[in-house]
Amino acid sequence: MIKTVFRMIIVTSCSGLGLSGLGLSCLSFTSLTVAAEEPVPPPQSWPGGAKAAVSLSYDDALNSQLDYAVKALAEHHLKATFYLTLNSDAYKTRQAEWQALAKAGHELGNHTIHHACRASLANREWVTKEQDLDQWPLAKINAEIRAANQQLQQLDGQTSRTFTPPCGDTQVLDGDYLANVTPLFSGIKVLGPPVTSMSELSGKQLPTWFPVEPTLQQLIDYVEQAATNGTIASITFHGVGGDHLQVDTNIHQQFLAYLAKHPDRFWVDTYQNIRLHLLPQ
Numbered sequence: 001m002i003k004t005v006f007r008m009i010i011v012t013s014c015s016g017l018g019l020s021g022l023g024l025s026c027l028s029f030t031s032l033t034v035a036a037e038e039p040v041p042p043p044q045s046w047p048g049g050a051k052a053a054v055s056l057s058y059d060d061a062l063n064s065q066l067d068y069a070v071k072a073l074a075e076h077h078l079k080a081t082f083y084l085t086l087n088s089d090a091y092k093t094r095q096a097e098w099q100a101l102a103k104a105g106h107e108l109g110n111h112t113i114h115h116a117c118r119a120s121l122a123n124r125e126w127v128t129k130e131q132d133l134d135q136w137p138l139a140k141i142n143a144e145i146r147a148a149n150q151q152l153q154q155l156d157g158q159t160s161r162t163f164t165p166p167c168g169d170t171q172v173l174d175g176d177y178l179a180n181v182t183p184l185f186s187g188i189k190v191l192g193p194p195v196t197s198m199s200e201l202s203g204k205q206l207p208t209w210f211p212v213e214p215t216l217q218q219l220i221d222y223v224e225q226a227a228t229n230g231t232i233a234s235i236t237f238h239g240v241g242g243d244h245l246q247v248d249t250n251i252h253q254q255f256l257a258y259l260a261k262h263p264d265r266f267w268v269d270t271y272q273n274i275r276l277h278l279l280p281q
Ligand SMILES: [Zn+2]
Pocket: 059, 060, 111, 115, 166, 167
């Protein structure tokens, strides 16, 4: 056990503080020493002495990911997580290729079956009536996410994986579904700014960035900031040189080359493997 001792500032004199004008004759601050037994988390260390963990992910099971991203990852020997939407055309027509990704060491993450998102939010004209999460009860989304896990297990044989809620939306007709499905996963990605310290991370959630047409420098700055802070950089790509929310193929390629060139700073692996690394040893 480690003893943590807190000391508060001590002010013993009121003279010269000019408090009388405020109707206060005197203030006294008492010294306080509190001894508490609290576990202190060890400083985070990453495999290979890297300064940051990097989780690259690819959402929605898109053709452009199979056509461009997979080759670039293989060329640089990097592993990523593909969050598959199981009713997407590219999933249904190219299942063997997704299965091959798992065999090559990538993670197949859960991104539900129908990719339901809230139609009531801005820029959601593309959300169909069937996909409108605002109209889904908790029971329906819970059942869908469980069913997606079963289908993915049939594909890759894995019993543990991570999850990204489609659009980052978790509010449904009768509540927020995330707490209900959290026990099903080793980790969850949520939209948000990156943490500046590992102590800011709690539970299974990790903030991620959805870059849309990013520059190479923006991508590099994002991972370098994580290296400075000793944290995890999570990037969620969608289309790569095609499809929606694109990143340019050359920029994507150059970014992967940058990561691969600096293994002293970046440990790149699947989100599942990063979560396993974070478990108490
Ligand atoms: Zn998505």
